[in-house]
Amino acid sequence: MDSTKYNVLIEKRLLTTFAQNALKETCKLIPFDDNTQEIDHQYAEKIDGILGVIGLPLVTKCIREESFLNKMPNVKVVISLGAGTDHLNLPLLWKKGIRIATTGKINSGVTAELGFMLLMALARNLKQAMVAAASPETCLTFRQHSFGVRLLGSTLGIIGLGSIGYIVAERAAAFKMNILYHNRTRRNEEDENKVQAKYCETIEKLLSQSDFVMLCVPLTDHTKYLIGAKELKLMKPSAVLINISRGDVVDQDALVKALQEGTIGGAALDVTTPEPLPADHPLLHMPNVIVTPHYAGATKEVLQELLSTGVTNLLAGLKGNPMPNELECPHSLATCSSQPMQSNPLG
Numbered sequence: 378m379d380s381t382k383y384n385v386l387i388e389k390r391l392l393t394t395f396a397q398n399a400l401k402e403t404c405k406l407i408p409f410d411d412n413t414q415e416i417d418h419q420y421a422e423k424i425d426g427i428l429g430v431i432g433l434p435l436v437t438k439c440i441r442e443e444s445f446l447n448k449m450p451n452v453k454v455v456i457s458l459g460a461g462t463d464h465l466n467l468p469l470l471w472k473k474g475i476r477i478a479t480t481g482k483i484n485s486g487v488t489a490e491l492g493f494m495l496l497m498a499l500a501r502n503l504k505q506a507m508v509a510a511a512s513p514e515t516c517l518t519f520r521q522h523s524f525g526v527r528l529l530g531s532t533l534g535i536i537g538l539g540s541i542g543y544i545v546a547e548r549a550a551a552f553k554m555n556i557l558y559h560n561r562t563r564r565n566e567e568d569e570n571k572v573q574a575k576y577c578e579t580i581e582k583l584l585s586q587s588d589f590v591m592l593c594v595p596l597t598d599h600t601k602y603l604i605g606a607k608e609l610k611l612m613k614p615s616a617v618l619i620n621i622s623r624g625d626v627v628d629q630d631a632l633v634k635a636l637q638e639g640t641i642g643g644a645a646l647d648v649t650t651p652e653p654l655p656a657d658h659p660l661l662h663m664p665n666v667i668v669t670p671h672y673a674g675a676t677k678e679v680l681q682e683l684l685s686t687g688v689t690n691l692l693a694g695l696k697g698n699p700m701p702n703e704l705e706c707p708h709s710l711a712t713c714s715s716q717p718m719q720s721n722p723l724g
Contacts, residue, residue, distance in 0.1 A: 458684065
């Protein structure tokens with residue numbers, strides 16, 4: 378390997394012309410893909426930085442497993458393309474003196490767009506309509522007996538009115554929906570008035586009044602299984618749940634039961650536990666459930682922005698300079714445990 382350059386472990390799909398041009402003068406790039414489970418020992422000890430997207434097996438090992446990190450003693454910087462931190466073992470990384478950066482809120486807009494797309498698909502029974510359209514007989518029956526819900530005047534309850542949740546509210550306001558929200562801290566009056574959103578002090582109140590419930594919270598100790606059997610029973614029988622946050626925000630077994638028993642009217646999930654679901658999982662075979670493969674941020678434009686920001690952070694970190702999106706350890710390294718640090722709940 379070229380000892381005059383930084384050695385960077387990089388996900389293969391990120392090896393765009395832009396990335397190669399931006400990094401070629403200072404970095405030796407070591408690509409990996411979905412099937413990469415280990416790093417060749419001749420490279421491991423020389424790796425200076427890691428640039429990747431959450432979810433790949435190798436990335437998960439690099440950012441969570443101490444035994445794996447021990448094989449790479451020279452890693453100085455980890456850049457995660459995305460905003461979430463639930464996948465990062467921050468105390469472990471900080472304890473080893475590794476600096477971490479994410480890419481901020483770049484994908485907030487497209488994540489909100491996907492959430493609203495799922496809401497509209499549920500409102501008009503899109504999954505069933507596509508199946509019905511395949512046959513003249515079922516097409517006619519569907520038109521005569523299957524009725525959707527008009528968004529105008531319907532109530533959307535948003536749990537977590539952070540950057541993503543607020544953009545969802547803006548979209549809903551354009552459709553003249555009634556908007557309720559629950560948040561860790563109440564938004565200021567100007568923000569509320571802009572989208573005509575009403576604050577609910579409790580999740581219970583929001584659930585009981587909403588026709589659509591959308592989850593836009595980060596995964597933390599406080600939000601894990603935020604929606605379980607008790608909460609699902611508070612929803613209207615006709616109401617639907619949309620999850621664009623993290624799979625473990627919902628008790629998935631309780632959700633399956635609620636759908637099977639007709640406790641709620643349907644669900645749309647861009648995130649599940651695990652990802653992907655096994656082929657025989659009941660959620661994949663319910664007519665009133667839409668499951669997408671955690672692809673809310675998967676647009677060409679967003680990938681380019683994520684990569685540009687990631688490269689900027691990477692080069693700054695490798696050179697020992699401040700990184701624009703660096704995560705700062707709130708405790709001394711001596712007090713960091715080996716468990717992932719959790720951010721504040723509810724946006």
